[in-house]
Amino acid sequence: MKATALEQVQQTRRNQGEMRIADLIANPGALLGSSATGACLHYCAPTHGGWGVVRTAMLVPELYMLFVCPSACGRHGAIAAIEHGCKDRVGYLCIEDHEIVLGNYEDEIRNALPALMAQIKPAPKAFSIVVSCIDDLLGTDYDQMLEEFEDTYGIPFRLGRMNPISLDGKLPPGKRVQRDMYDLLQAPLSRDRSIALVGTFQPIAAESEIHAMLKAAGWQALRHIANCRSFEEFQRLGAASLNLATRPEGLAAAQNLLEKYGTPFIFAPTSFSETGILRRYEDLAQATGMAVDCAENQAQLRVLAEATRDEVGDRSIAIDGSATCAPFDLARALIEAGFNVSAIFTEKLPDFERPAFEWLAVHAPDLKVALPVSPTNSWRRPDTPTADIAIGFTAAYLTAAPHVVPISFDEGLYGYHGMSMVYQALRQSLSNTQSESLEDMVNAYGLVI
């Protein structure tokens, strides 16, 4: 059957890696998800990346990582480790093709480890041997070797994987690394009235209302790995009575701790819209017994929203999925507050984003959804801005927006206070025009592939 003119337009837009959200609603998989990204070569914007395996795993205090891989696989993580001041906790055993072909690089690890352990000062409290994509195909069994190392050195040894070849699988590197990190927690001797936050790279801001809400319900602390200064202190996370995953990266870790130690968990991802925040807090209330009375927070946020809208005016805003795991919900929040959101750059539509996605299709049908990895981005990247403000580095790069809100990976954001941080950053971005080049901002943040 011949395609209608409208279908042809839609097909063209799909090829160009962007669609109106109203056109996408019937079949989001045409643009979002692994089937869509698998149907194109991938453009790798200079803003592509995140925390990466090294930086994430380095959150575990006193952990040493030895990458065993072709030298090229280690380069980005090593340079990023230097940028983040943790290269002294990462080493590389660069293997050659004949060692891979002959399957004897286990011997290389055994040979290298004594000399390496002698050099590491202070001695690590935990050790991770990290292999790369090729090992997914080789299927090496490391269990016996790791046990031997544990006996020899008296510290836990784990196998880690930095294997983007599994990105479309059930346990992609971002989830796997967190699972492996928290797998270093020993069985708790007793529980305390604390909650461990997993999935996020930074703790929720101390000013967030969630802390007071939990405290009022008798919870002593909302602990996060970034606040642990030693491996011993890290072990206190294992005593938590509840794990809270606020980003999907923490789900495998939380599931693993449930299976290993029976620690229950709740997945309550960051939200920004009033509806979304309230839903998260209601879910949390069920798991924690905390009371949800947010009228005052809501009222304060509305005042801030109005003041911010007065400053921002009709300026168009683009959002990308590196800023938050919930770009659709953030767009909804902004549109409900009267802002002009013009585009969302993302590759995914997770289930928790569906309600916001559907709301936007009805209330903002012309909102553009664009695939950051679309190959057309390399030649269609505009010389003149296509948005006035970008939330996230990738949106900034792909729209050439003059104002950048440098929010990344929901760091510190949660609840009403999280949205207030977005408003404050929006206002701040207006007075920070080009004071720092985007390239410098990206490098200063230290995005890792």
Added chain:
Amino acid sequence: MSQLLFHLPPFAADYSGVASVLHDLGGLVVIHDASGCTGSYTGYDEPRWFTSRSSVYCSGLREEDAILGNDEKLLDNIKRVVAEREFFFVAVVGSPVPMLVGFDFAGFANLIEAETGLPAIGFTTSGMPYYHVGMATAFKVLAERFVIDQRPPTPEGVNILGASPLDDFDAATLDAMIECLASVDIKPVSIWGQRSGLDAINRAAGASVNWVVSSAALPLARHMQERWGIPYVVGLPASPAATEQLLAALRRSANGIITTGSASARPTTSTNGSNVDICLLGEQLRMNSLRIALRCERPDAAVNVASFFSWDDGLAESGDSGLDGEEHAAEYLASLSPAVVVGDPLLRSLLPSHLQSRFIDEPHRAISGRLFRHSLVHRFHAEGARFASELLEAADAAR
């Protein structure tokens, strides 16, 4: 044998060398990997990427595709992009996984040619050798595939071979080099490494001389000499005196007075009996040129050059060395016990603790990636002479 890197990051890989050489040539370049290899090139090794519109992509290789040999998917994705935009060629660049599964790059390139009608090249890079290997391979393939034999000669035209951003040649440096050539009425026909498009590469056989500016381009220079009889001159204008020598050699070669050889990179004196010890760690040709600048100031300077990368014994002096890993580099430095060491800032960590050597930073993109991108200075002409004086003063002070 495997290498343990305790201090240093792994260096820029062969696929970065290939992609870098192809960056400005108007081709569709696909790094056949999952994500990290392309990201290493675009995020850390390629300084042009932030402002680039070049079509360098990741194939988005996934486990199932690798295991099942689902090459059709890659072919379809390439055809989709080719249908959207005009390209002069297609290149598929290897990474560790395709190497492991024995991906047939040559066969796949033939398939692309048949399906798209475009010239296609497969590079069997594996992410294990360093960038210079990829650069040298890419140069050779370009020469074989795209340089036209029957060409109108360009009298007093020069090809600049090896001006790669991975060896820290930037736009300003290239402009300065071209200006230098203009002062003796020599015109560039093509630049291999960046800036020139495929049309310029097509005409390269018409040049009367090749100017080799990095050691990774030496095989190309030799190939061009053998095939088209183009003589080559090796070196960088690392001081006013060295510039004069170099330009004179280029002019002589361009005029057919000498038919081959290297000019300013050749040692002018022996290192024996000197009282100055400077060790230059870096790309061999760049450091050789700096040595020439040092000797222009002080002819008896004892200077050694060592490099982790492309190494040509013909350009080495006694005591120079190719380096094979951290341990070897530390042993080499300990054996020399130099007063001054010059090299990428990250190499400072290789100095054995008992050495009192002063370390002077000279960043190299292929080692430290984007870390020192604001600190790159090309030591040419007057700046080269100033830097040479600084090094000699440091060496004197250390003695």
